[in-house]
Amino acid sequence: VIDSLLVTDDEIVLTLTKNGYGQRTLIKEYRKTGRAAKGVINISLSEEEDDKVIAIKIAKDMDLLIGTEQGQMIRVPVNSIRITHRKAKGVRVINLYEGDSVVAIGKCAKELEED
Known part of the structure; x- marks a missing residue:
């Protein structure tokens, strides 16, 4: 287990990989599993060295701040990341x-738009 969230069916999760790929996924895309389950695929990683960084619960009207190991920081509107199925690459x-x-x-x- 890398991460866990407490969510409801109508919420959205954002998943971001260390190589900069991301996706928004509706919670209802994920099946419920029992304790003995091996888990559910969250994102398809296209590169062998890519790995999941984080999964967070998000709202439609927010921005994300993304930071990198070399000190790069960007602000990204959540709506610029498309909603995909959970097995997508992002x-x-x-x-x-x-x-x-x-x-x-x-x-x-x-971020508020200026007139």
Whole structure:
């Protein structure tokens, strides 16, 4: 077990990998399992060296702050990451420099647009 969340069926989970791929998935995509189950696939990793970093519960109207090992930090609107099935590869959320990887993610209020 890498991570666990307490959620309801109408919520959305964001999964982000260390190589910068991410996806939003509806909770109802995940089947319920018993204690003896081996788990449920959350994201298809396309590269052997890629790994899941974090899964967080999100709302539609928020932004994410993503930090990398080499100190890069970006703000990404949640709505820019498409909703996919749980077995999907996801989309490129952050372009990384060679040798860099995602190490942290945080939720923040949506950035207000100026007039």
